[in-house]
Amino acid sequence: MDHLNELNPAQREAVLHKDGPLLIVAGAGAGKTKTIVHRIVNLINEGVRPENILAITFTNKAASEMRERARSQLSIVNRQSFPFVSTFHSLGVNILRENAPLSGLSKNFKIMDDGDSKSLVREAIKGAGYDPKQYDPGLFQNIISKQKGEGVTFEEYAEGASDFFSNLVAKIWEKYEELLKREKGLDFDDLLLKTVMLLKENEAVRKSYQERFKYIHVDEYQDTNEIQYRLTKLLAENHKNICVIGDSDQNVYGWRGAKIENILNFEKDYPEAKTVLLEENYRSTQNILSAANEIIKKNEVRVEKNLYTKNKEGEKIGFYEAADEADEAEYVATKILELVDAPADSSFAGSLSPRARGALPLAPSRCETPRKEESAGAFSDIAILYRANFQSRILEEAMLQYNIPYQVVGTKFFERKEVKDILSYLRSAIDRESPSDIKRIINFPARGIGKVTLLKLFAGRREELPAKMQLQIINFYNLLEKIAGFLEQNNLSETIKFILRESRIEKILKDGGDDDLERLENIKELVTLSKKFDHLAGEEAVIKISEEAALMSDQDEIKEKENVVRLMTVHAAKGLEFEKVFITGLEQGLFPHDRLGEKREDQEEERRLFYVALTRAEKKLYLSYAASRTIFGKRQYNVPSEFITDIPEDLIEKEGGNILKTIYV
Numbered sequence: 001m002d003h004l005n006e007l008n009p010a011q012r013e014a015v016l017h018k019d020g021p022l023l024i025v026a027g028a029g030a031g032k033t034k035t036i037v038h039r040i041v042n043l044i045n046e047g048v049r050p051e052n053i054l055a056i057t058f059t060n061k062a063a064s065e066m067r068e069r070a071r072s073q074l075s076i077v078n079r080q081s082f083p084f085v086s087t088f089h090s091l092g093v094n095i096l097r098e099n100a101p102l103s104g105l106s107k108n109f110k111i112m113d114d115g116d117s118k119s120l121v122r123e124a125i126k127g128a129g130y131d132p133k134q135y136d137p138g139l140f141q142n143i144i145s146k147q148k149g150e151g152v153t154f155e156e157y158a159e160g161a162s163d164f165f166s167n168l169v170a171k172i173w174e175k176y177e178e179l180l181k182r183e184k185g186l187d188f189d190d191l192l193l194k195t196v197m198l199l200k201e202n203e204a205v206r207k208s209y210q211e212r213f214k215y216i217h218v219d220e221y222q223d224t225n226e227i228q229y230r231l232t233k234l235l236a237e238n239h240k241n242i243c244v245i246g247d248s249d250q251n252v253y254g255w256r257g258a259k260i261e262n263i264l265n266f267e268k269d270y271p272e273a274k275t276v277l278l279e280e281n282y283r284s285t286q287n288i289l290s291a292a293n294e295i296i297k298k299n300e301v302r303v304e305k306n307l308y309t310k311n312k313e314g315e316k317i318g319f320y321e322a323a324d325e326a327d328e329a330e331y332v333a334t335k336i337l338e339l340v341d342a343p344a345d346s347s348f349a350g351s352l353s354p355r356a357r358g359a360l361p362l363a364p365s366r367c368e369t370p371r372k373e374e375s376a377g378a379f380s381d382i383a384i385l386y387r388a389n390f391q392s393r394i395l396e397e398a399m400l401q402y403n404i405p406y407q408v409v410g411t412k413f414f415e416r417k418e419v420k421d422i423l424s425y426l427r428s429a430i431d432r433e434s435p436s437d438i439k440r441i442i443n444f445p446a447r448g449i450g451k452v453t454l455l456k457l458f459a460g461r462r463e464e465l466p467a468k469m470q471l472q473i474i475n476f477y478n479l480l481e482k483i484a485g486f487l488e489q490n491n492l493s494e495t496i497k498f499i500l501r502e503s504r505i506e507k508i509l510k511d512g513g514d515d516d517l518e519r520l521e522n523i524k525e526l527v528t529l530s531k532k533f534d535h536l537a538g539e540e541a542v543i544k545i546s547e548e549a550a551l552m553s554d555q556d557e558i559k560e561k562e563n564v565v566r567l568m569t570v571h572a573a574k575g576l577e578f579e580k581v582f583i584t585g586l587e588q589g590l591f592p593h594d595r596l597g598e599k600r601e602d603q604e605e606e607r608r609l610f611y612v613a614l615t616r617a618e619k620k621l622y623l624s625y626a627a628s629r630t631i632f633g634k635r636q637y638n639v640p641s642e643f644i645t646d647i648p649e650d651l652i653e654k655e656g657g658n659i660l661k662t663i664y665v
Contacts, residue, residue, distance in 0.1 A: 003038055003073060014276040015039045017243075018046055021236075021270035023263070024245040027307045028292070028615035029283025029577070032245050033066055036217055039243065040083055041073045043215055050074070052212065053083035056091055056232070057219035059553045062575060063087050066219070084213065088228050089551050092191035095198065099205055103198050108543055110185040110427065111550035115415060116436060117141060117187045124175035130168075140172050148189035149225045149257040151196065183436055188550075192227045199234045210238040220575075221246035221266070225257035233269070240270065248302045252571060252609045254601065260301060281307045283577055283618050285314020291621070291647045292614040298646065299604045307615075317647065318622040320655035321640075325391075325585075328626045329398035331655070332384060332582050335622065336404055336565060339580060340377045379405055381579035383566045385613050387591035390631075391584060392567050399565065409568035414549035418509075418519040419526050423549060425499045426492075426542045429483035445504050447472045479503060491534035492541040496527050570613045581617035583610075586625045587638035610643045622655070 004012055011031060014024045015038045026032035036055060044050055055070075057063050067085040074082070086094070093111070100107040112120065121144070122137040147157055154177050158170040180186065186194065199206040216236050218224070221244035224232070236242035244266060251260040267273050281289055289307045296302070318335075322328035384395055392408055399406040413419060421444055424437040432438070435458060443449045449472060456464055457473065465473070482502060487495045500506040500523060509520040533541040566578070585591055592606035614621065625640045 003041055007035070007038060008280055010276055010278050010280070011035045011038070014243075014278070015042050017274055017276070018043065019241055021240055021266070021273035022243040023266045023273050023275045024243065024278060025263075025275065025303050025305060026245050026247055026278040027281060027305055028247065028250065028612070029281040030278035030307070031280075031282055032219070032278065033062075033069065035278065036219065036243075036245060037066060037069045037073055039217070040070050044074065048215055050081040050083045052214040053217075054091075054213035054215070054235070055083060055085045055217040055219070056088055057085075058087060058223060059575070060087060060090075060548075060551065061553070062219065063090070087551065088231070089188060089191045090547075092195040092231075093547060093551075095195050095209065096186075096191065099198060099202075102202055102205065103194055105186070105194075106184045108184075108431070108539070110183060110434065111191065111547055112180070112183065112185045112187045113415070113550045114188070115420075116185070119436065120179045120183070121172065121176055124172050124179055127175040127179075128168075128171040130172070135168075135172075140169060143169055144173050144176065145187075145189050146257055148187075148193045149227055151193065151227045151230055153193070153197070183434065184431070185436075189227070192231060196227055196230050196234065199231070206234060207238070209235055214239045215241045216243065218242070218244045219246070220250075222248050222251040222260055222263040223253050223258045224262050225259060229259065229262050240272075242270070249296050249299070249305075249608055250574065250612050252574060252605060252612055254605050264301070264303070277303075277305055279305050279307055281309040281615075282311075284309060284615060285311050285619060287314045287316060287651050288614060288617050288621055291317060291651050292611050294648060295607060295614065295643060295646050296611045299607055301601070301604055315620050316653040317651055318620070318655045319644070319652050320622070320624040322624055322626045324628045325394045325626045325630070326398075328584060328624050329394045331624060332395065332584065332622075333398040333402040333404060335582075335655075336379070336382055337402060339382065340379055377579070378563050379565045380563045382582070383568065383573060383576070383578040383580075383616065384582045384584060385568060385570050385573050385616065386584050387570060387593060387609075388585070389569060395567055395584065399567075405562075405564040407562065407564045407566055409566055409572050412552055413522070413525070413529075414552050416519075416522055418505075418522055419549075421505075422496055422499060422523055422526060423546055425480075425483060425503065426487075426495070427546060429480045429487060430539050430542055432477065432480060442473075442476055445508055447476060449473070449476075487538035487542070490538075492536070492538070492545065493527050493530045493534055495538070496523070496530055570609050573616050574612050577616055577618055579618045580620045580622070581613070582622045582624065583613045584624050585629075586623055586641040586644060587629065588641050589638065590629070591641055592643065607643070610641075623652075624655075 004015065007015060008031075011034070014022065014035050017039075024032065024035060026035065040053055040055065043053060055063075055066060057066060063086050070083065070085065084091075084094075096103055096105060096109070097107055100109065118137050118141050121141045122132045125132045125135050125137060125140065154170075154173050157166075157173065161167045161170045180190070199209065213235055216232060218232050223246070232242065232244075244263065246263050248260055248263050251258060251263070254260070267275065284292075286309055289309055293306055320328070320331050322331055386392065386395070389410070396406070396408065398404075414423075421441055424434075424440040427434055428437045428441060439454060442454070449469070453465060453469055453473075456462065462470060462473065479502060483495065483499055486498045490498070505523070506520065509516040509523075530541075530545055533544050536544060570583075583591075588594075591610065592603065623644065625644070626638065628635055628637045630636075
């Protein structure tokens with residue numbers, strides 16, 4: 001029981017609760033992952049078999065962290081088996097693959113990522129007799145996704161369609177489902193919808209998983225949507241040993257279906273539930289928490305709590321009033337150089353504005369002198385947050401101008417064209433009847449195969465093609481045959497190298513420009529990533545790497561070992577923490593975002609989003625506002641965000657401009 005000594009009283013209370021429903025309301029930085037991990041360890045110490053424990057979260061990164069921390073703790077108690085720790089979607093994949101025939105699926109079904117899904121919707125619009133240029137595929141993709149997230153099937157939606165638009169959606173949705181079936185594929189939402197349908201309709205399957213997962217833990221419960229809520233309720237309905245952990249103040253995904261009611265109504269769903277409040281914060285200084293508490297207390301729909309810490313009071317929150325977005329970006333860049341004590345050469349500094357030059361400690365040959373890791377700080381300690389993606393452009397320009405290494409979080413590795421091409425080669429090699437994969441690669445590298453040829457090929461009219469074109473197609477399928485044969489005898493990483501050589505992709509990219517060489521480097525990185533699947537048999541390895549690619553989230557792209565500044569939206573930052581955080585674009589209409597017909601729940605979600613942004617910071621916060629900004633090509637003039645005036649004046653110190661004098665009159 002030594003592991004309990006490192007817990008505070010509230011954490012210990014949550015950990016020691018064994019049977020029955022448990023709601024853990026965990027404020028930002030209050031050690032929720034630590035609490036879940038110790039709870040799992042304690043259950044095993046109490047005699048619960050590890051394989052009877054399930055822990056579900058939202059991202060691969062969070063699941064991996066929880067898994068590793070649990071593994072570290074469990075090594076102390078010397079156990080061989082291990083709890084099932086995964087994301088919601090990975091759990092769905094696991095259940096569906098184990099019961100594929102009962103769901104009318106192939107065991108090796110393909111998971112369509114967001115891009116694949118959108119392409120199929122575009123094709124479905126054409127198939128329904130409409131023009132994708134007039135009918136936005138993204139709009140219909142979002143509608144279908146939202147309906148599935150609410151637990152609505154195509155049949156149920158079509159039955160209730162009563163006007164032109166809903167009938168239009170039904171036509172497109174029907175074609176979309178036909179295309180998914182042709183591809184032997186499921187989209188993200190199907191992974192949960194079909195799992196719930198299977199559990200609901202098949203009593204034997206439902207009972208088997210209820211007995212397998214007798215103790216269930218759900219992380220970030222405030223972010224669950226309707227279908228995720230139904231899934232956990234079905235799994236827990238027999239034993240009711242469900243522990244949910246979350247924070248209503250961090251519900252920021254209402255726009256994609258997350259229901260704050262799930263956490264607020266937990267005690268109604270489970271009247272016998274025990275509730276534990278985790279309010280002690282281990283992440284931030286007291287000044288940061290005081291600001292966060294002041295911000296969030298204006299919300300009405302929440303579980304009342306007040307974060308506190310035994311950490312230092314800390315520095316005040318820096319605030320800068322910028323003339324425009326370029327001035328704001330320059331302020332952020334020069335402040336970062338000041339924080340890491342980065343040297344600059346005189347020629348470099350000479351190109352900067354007077355204020356920027358004043359922020360830089362001059363030293364000879366900045367560009368040639370490596371930055372020291374033992375300097376005042378590391379670039380990786382810093383994050384720049386913004387409300388909308390378009391804000392990153394000017395900030396990136398400033399990072400480049402000032403030679404600051406950075407990473408924009410949100411560009412997924414597995415969504416890069418060249419990476420998807422290689423994965424399509426792998427999938428096509430094991431399944432020649434995968435139309436979207438064949439279409440993707442049959443003309444890469446170029447084989448002179450056009451749209452008309454493809455139409456005839458997939459219509460089974462290959463004999464109508466010219467002899468030369470038939471030869472090209474035969475050569476392509478022979479290549480797939482060779483890849484399949486190689487995969488049977490070799491591991492996954494070696495097979496990817498084989499594809500590079502045999503397809504001539506490697507030679508073509510080597511002979512190309514800088515962009516092509518970067519694409520080749522990305523494929524080489526794919527070889528490295530694929531090594532963790534080398535222990536699996538060929539087809540299984542392809543399925544697993546395809547599954548990982550499809551389920552990858554923005555946060556999984558963070559290169560933790562790289563000394564770079566991270567740029568990301570506040571939504572992407574949820575669950576992360578950094579020593580120093582810049583929150584930019586704090587203008588009324590941008591953050592909080594100006595929504596047409598704004599409702600109270602929208603306003604409260606914006607306030608929760610700012611609360612999340614504030615609580616990402618450990619030691620120092622910087623807030624900035626641009627008096628004018630160009631949006632959609634039009635220069636507009638701004639007033640500061642209402643959130644600024646909600647922070648007590650004694651917590652803020654001016655970094656520049658006259659904003660404090662203006663807003664605190």
